[in-house]
Amino acid sequence: MSNPKTLTLRIPTQKKSKRKRPVTTMSDDHCDGGREMGDNGWRAAGESSDSSEPQLRVEKAFCNFCGDHMGDQFNQCVDCGGYMCEQKVPDGPGCIWVGTLDRKIPFRCIVCEPRHWRKMADAPKGDDGCLPYGFTGYGGRKRSKLTWPMVLATFTLAGLPDKYMQKSLRFDIEMQYMSQKENLFLLKGNLSENTNKKDADALPRGAEFIARSVRSNVPANTFIVIDTHSEARTGRLQWTDRARRPMNSPASEVVHKFVGQPLLEQAKGAAVQARLCIQPGSARSWYDGSPFSRGGWRGLFLVTPGPAMRIGESFADVRGLVESDIFDFVLGFAGSSTLPTQVQNALSRVIERLGVDKTMGLWDTVMSVVGQDLHLLEVNSVVAIFKERGSTEVLSRKIARHAPPMRPWGVEFRACGTPNCDRTTFDFYVQNDGYDVRMTCRACGWKSAWVKERHWGHHVFRLDNTLPTVFWHSYPPSEALYNIFIEASKEKWKEGRGQVECKWTK
Numbered sequence: 001m002s003n004p005k006t007l008t009l010r011i012p013t014q015k016k017s018k019r020k021r022p023v024t025t026m027s028d029d030h031c032d033g034g035r036e037m038g039d040n041g042w043r044a045a046g047e048s049s050d051s052s053e054p055q056l057r058v059e060k061a062f063c064n065f066c067g068d069h070m071g072d073q074f075n076q077c078v079d080c081g082g083y084m085c086e087q088k089v090p091d092g093p094g095c096i097w098v099g100t101l102d103r104k105i106p107f108r109c110i111v112c113e114p115r116h117w118r119k120m121a122d123a124p125k126g127d128d129g130c131l132p133y134g135f136t137g138y139g140g141r142k143r144s145k146l147t148w149p150m151v152l153a154t155f156t157l158a159g160l161p162d163k164y165m166q167k168s169l170r171f172d173i174e175m176q177y178m179s180q181k182e183n184l185f186l187l188k189g190n191l192s193e194n195t196n197k198k199d200a201d202a203l204p205r206g207a208e209f210i211a212r213s214v215r216s217n218v219p220a221n222t223f224i225v226i227d228t229h230s231e232a233r234t235g236r237l238q239w240t241d242r243a244r245r246p247m248n249s250p251a252s253e254v255v256h257k258f259v260g261q262p263l264l265e266q267a268k269g270a271a272v273q274a275r276l277c278i279q280p281g282s283a284r285s286w287y288d289g290s291p292f293s294r295g296g297w298r299g300l301f302l303v304t305p306g307p308a309m310r311i312g313e314s315f316a317d318v319r320g321l322v323e324s325d326i327f328d329f330v331l332g333f334a335g336s337s338t339l340p341t342q343v344q345n346a347l348s349r350v351i352e353r354l355g356v357d358k359t360m361g362l363w364d365t366v367m368s369v370v371g372q373d374l375h376l377l378e379v380n381s382v383v384a385i386f387k388e389r390g391s392t393e394v395l396s397r398k399i400a401r402h403a404p405p406m407r408p409w410g411v412e413f414r415a416c417g418t419p420n421c422d423r424t425t426f427d428f429y430v431q432n433d434g435y436d437v438r439m440t441c442r443a444c445g446w447k448s449a450w451v452k453e454r455h456w457g458h459h460v461f462r463l464d465n466t467l468p469t470v471f472w473h474s475y476p477p478s479e480a481l482y483n484i485f486i487e488a489s490k491e492k493w494k495e496g497r498g499q500v501e502c503k504w505t506k
Helices: 112-119 164-176 197-215 251-258 261-276 312-323 340-355 362-370 484-489
Strands: 035-038 041-044 074-076 083-085 150-156 184-190 221-227 237-240 246-249 298-303 329-333 382-386 395-401 428-433 436-441 461-464 467-474
Touching: 150 164, 150 197, 150 261, 164 184, 164 221, 164 340, 184 197, 197 261, 221 251, 221 261, 221 340, 237 251, 246 251, 251 261, 251 312, 261 298, 298 340, 312 329, 312 382, 329 340, 329 362, 340 362, 362 382, 362 395
Parallel strands: 150 184, 150 221, 221 298, 298 329
Antiparallel strands: 035 041, 074 083, 237 246, 329 382, 382 395, 395 467, 428 436, 461 467
C-alpha cells in the first residue's frame, strides 16, 4: 500500500478493547450531531468503534487547563463544561492532587468555583473562598498530547537543483510525529506535467487520508507548500509543460492543476466538520483540544519572491483563494529573496504551531513566529491573508522590519510632494530622530515635515513591545499611509526642528 519513500502513513488495524471505559456524551450544542468520547476518542454518536476500516490514532480528551492527555481519569465542570485532569499517583501528571477531590459534591473547575462561592448568600464580601480540592498549578508535568492528523504537501519547480527546503520541512515535521507516525501523511511533487506515477498516485491517497480523519472525527490539517519562481511583470507562478518548456499561470490555476480537486474538496470537508465541533468550556480556558480549534486548518505557503504578492492582479488572485474558502490562510513573501536557508525555519515553525500544538489564533501564531525571525525580516517582508475561524472577514496584513533610510516602518513609499516629479522608489531617503521620521526626495530635493509617532501610530503598529523595529500594517497600504508625509508637509512648521503641528488640515 504505502511507499516509505513518498509518505509515512502506517495505519495499523485497531483491535477491539476488552476493557470497558466510561463514556461521556456531549450535548448537541457543542458538536453538530452529538459526539461521544469513547474508545475511539472524538467519534460520531452511534458510530461503531470496532470497524474493520483502519483507524487513526486518536486520544480521548485533553485537560482545558494544562493540555495533558487525561485518559480515563478526568472531571467535567458542572458550570462551564470544561475538563480538568486528576493525578493517579502522588506527584504524577494531573491538575488535581490525588485523593483530595470529594466526589459527593458537584465538581467545579478553578475558574467557576470562586464565582459559585461569591454567589452564595452567606459568602463574605470580597472573599473568593477556597477550592475543595488540591490544585498543583500549570507547570512541572509531562505532556502527552495528540499530534493531530496532518497532510503536508510540498511542490517544487521541476529542475531546481536545491531540494534543501523540501527535505528540511519533511524532516522537521516527521520529528514531531515520531510516536504517532500513522497520523502524518507526506507527499511531494514537481510543478510539471511530467509528474511521475509514484507522486501522482500519492494525491488520491492523501485525499483518502483526510476522508478517514473526518470519519474518525479528528479532521486533518492540510498544508500546501509551493516553491517556485514568479514572473517579474505579472507575478504569475512558473511551471513546466510536458516538453519541459517554462510556463506561468495565476496561483489559483497552479493550485487546482497540481494539488488536485479531490484533495481540496476533502480538505474543505474537514474544515466544515471542524467548525461544527466545539469542546465544552473551551471558550473559558486557554487550551482547547477540540476539532474546532485544532483540526481542519488549510494553509498555503507561497515560497516565491516578491512579484506574486506585490503586483495588484496577482495579489487579488491569491487573496481570492481565501475569499472563496479554498484555504483558511495564505502566507507569502514580498521581499527580494526566498532562499531556503532564510525562509525554511519560519515555515516549519508556523506549521508546527498550527498543526501540532495549536493554542493561539492564526494571526497571533504568525506574529509570534515571524516577528521573532529577524534573519528572515532582514531581506523579506511577510504577507498573511487569513480568515479566523468563526469569522467571514478576510484580512491581509504585512509584517516588515523598520529599515531606514529606504523603508520606514517596513513600508515602501512612492509619493513625492512635488507634482510630476520623475522619481523612483530608490530616490526616497528617510531620516529619523528617535521615532520621528522625515522623508527627502533626491530626484527633486523635496523634504517633508517631521512625522511623529502619534500621527503614524494610526496606520502602522508595533508587533510587540519587545520587538521595537518590527511593524505590521494592512496590506496593500491605505492611501492615507502612502500620503502621510505629503499631508504632514501641509502643516505649519515649528521653529528649530521643523516638526509638524498636531492639527491636521483637510
